[in-house]
Amino acid sequence: MTGLSELYQEVILDHNNSPRNFREIDGATQIAEGYNPLCGDRVVVYLQLDNDVIGDISFQGSGCAISKASASIMTVSLKGQTSTQAEDLFQRFHSMVTGAANRGIDPQALGKLAVFSGVREFPARVKCANLAWHALHAALDGNRETVSTEEAGSDATLADVQG
Amino acid sequence: MTTAGYTIMQTVRPDRSTRFDVDEVRRDFPILREKVYGKPLVYLDNAATSQKPQLVIETLQKYYSLENANIHRGIHFLSERATQAYEDARAKVRGFLNAAESREIIFVRGTTEGINLVAQSYGRKFIGEEDEIILSAMEHHSNIVPWQILCEQVGARLRIIPMNDDGELLIDEYERLLSDRTKLVAVTHLSNALGTINPIKQIIQIAHRGGVPVLVDGAQAVPHLKVDVRDLDCDFYAFSGHKLYGPTGVGVLYGKATLLDAMPPYQGGGDMIRSVTFEKTLYNVLPYKFEAGTPNIAGGIGLGAAIDYLSQVGLDLVTEYERELLDYATEAVSTITGVQIIGTAREKAGILSFVLEGVHAHDIGTILDQEGIAIRTGHHCAMPVMQRFGVPATARASLAFYNTREEVDALVGAIHKVKRMFSR
Numbered sequence: 001m002t003g004l005s006e007l008y009q010e011v012i013l014d015h016n017n018s019p020r021n022f023r024e025i026d027g028a029t030q031i032a033e034g035y036n037p038l039c040g041d042r043v044v045v046y047l048q049l050d051n052d053v054i055g056d057i058s059f060q061g062s063g064c065a066i067s068k069a070s071a072s073i074m075t076v077s078l079k080g081q082t083s084t085q086a087e088d089l090f091q092r093f094h095s096m097v098t099g100a101a102n103r104g105i106d107p108q109a110l111g112k113l114a115v116f117s118g119v120r121e122f123p124a125r126v127k128c129a130n131l132a133w134h135a136l137h138a139a140l141d142g143n144r145e146t147v148s149t150e151e152a153g154s155d156a157t158l159a160d161v162q163g
Numbered sequence: 164m165t166t167a168g169y170t171i172m173q174t175v176r177p178d179r180s181t182r183f184d185v186d187e188v189r190r191d192f193p194i195l196r197e198k199v200y201g202k203p204l205v206y207l208d209n210a211a212t213s214q215k216p217q218l219v220i221e222t223l224q225k226y227y228s229l230e231n232a233n234i235h236r237g238i239h240f241l242s243e244r245a246t247q248a249y250e251d252a253r254a255k256v257r258g259f260l261n262a263a264e265s266r267e268i269i270f271v272r273g274t275t276e277g278i279n280l281v282a283q284s285y286g287r288k289f290i291g292e293e294d295e296i297i298l299s300a301m302e303h304h305s306n307i308v309p310w311q312i313l314c315e316q317v318g319a320r321l322r323i324i325p326m327n328d329d330g331e332l333l334i335d336e337y338e339r340l341l342s343d344r345t346k347l348v349a350v351t352h353l354s355n356a357l358g359t360i361n362p363i364k365q366i367i368q369i370a371h372r373g374g375v376p377v378l379v380d381g382a383q384a385v386p387h388l389k390v391d392v393r394d395l396d397c398d399f400y401a402f403s404g405h406k407l408y409g410p411t412g413v414g415v416l417y418g419k420a421t422l423l424d425a426m427p428p429y430q431g432g433g434d435m436i437r438s439v440t441f442e443k444t445l446y447n448v449l450p451y452k453f454e455a456g457t458p459n460i461a462g463g464i465g466l467g468a469a470i471d472y473l474s475q476v477g478l479d480l481v482t483e484y485e486r487e488l489l490d491y492a493t494e495a496v497s498t499i500t501g502v503q504i505i506g507t508a509r510e511k512a513g514i515l516s517f518v519l520e521g522v523h524a525h526d527i528g529t530i531l532d533q534e535g536i537a538i539r540t541g542h543h544c545a546m547p548v549m550q551r552f553g554v555p556a557t558a559r560a561s562l563a564f565y566n567t568r569e570e571v572d573a574l575v576g577a578i579h580k581v582k583r584m585f586s587r
Binding site: 003004005007008010013017038039040041062063064065066068122124125128 | 521522524525526529530533540542546555556584585587
């Protein structure tokens, strides 16, 4: 596959067109907003934690295909996981899209999230993929402030500096 | 010409100014021969920064090879040569804007610094509590935030001129906003997000009826339109060198001498003083009062070269060619199903902002990039404009006189590719 078709895989386009768990959760135990000031994209992540297990998870917001599909697939991947498992998956996802991990990263270990492996070829788009995950991380931390991709750090790439 | 073993190529072709030949001007810009991912570069991000002609590149090289010294300081040969070149550049800018005097031309880092200078120097002295500053709804953040900072400092308020759905300012509303509380009007000449050319002369006339000074953000206008600050009768006019085919890190603030004379210095340091003791410092005359520290000497001289280049090509011919190219691009892009042009003012230049149904601007940008086409996507540092049009972001193709119809065709082809990719 070429870079572009690897980035915009059918699974990603499908989640962009029909995002899963795209709703609010009434009485969510955790809510956090992720914001990318470079492009203005916003995503709000809602969590229902029952004894540290993610009973329900959803999101709302606007963004590009990468950020929307990432949020959608994130919610699908995390239902039923503990908060520790969720954080662990975020770390592995983050390593994959930033290219920090060995390129031979085991796609099995990431499940559906492996469709985002093409992102690492597009440094300008890493933040799009990570936006919902940063919000999730903030929600698990009980942080109700909006988390910015600029403050969240570690996504830093040369493409970050825009007007 | 060979001086000290260094060859200066002459790119000046004096017979230029009667006709415009896009193939000829393209040869003056070395970067336009570059390839991106193996495809010819199609550079349509000129509103962000323009490319540099050989004359500017050579001027910078010549300055650092043959003339480099600090200015206004040394009595040695090189210092005098550098000072002369820098002051020649100031005179070129004066001519370019048709300002009355060279001392009305302040070299700054760019438009942003020019606006901050006026906010912090003029604003802190002449604007106070309950006073009002009028901006427009289509300002770049750099013509919003400096005024917000000032408002916090002095207790003044911002009033905003609204615009219609085409992206044209509502002049009637503007007249209603003006009152005896109004102390300054700051508006853009040409919107970076919409391409609208504002009726600046009329806006200035209206403000002057009440004795209110007007600052014009000319960052986008100067590369496309002839600007005559005396004809406009504007009080301040700011622009950046790098959008005018010159180097980054240098720009200009024009101000009427009477206003600049009445303003306190913006920054303290060397070059802006006449004499210093620990008890009292006397400030230098214009323009040096506002030019503390060693300036961007090479940048200023490079900007002078950019102005020379543009006058060789002929700004009138540039305006005409770009107008035709923008019409062609607008026609071609708006025929694509699902595309909506954002910014449809009757008077426009250089900028084609659009959204594509079902596809976010960033996805458009990434796919176009793979075709070698450089555009800007996002909010264009004009978030209030995005809110006004109810879009999170737009894709923006911005034109220069070295762009061609073939490049516009490549843009259209690439937008169709985006659509195909997203309709799988």
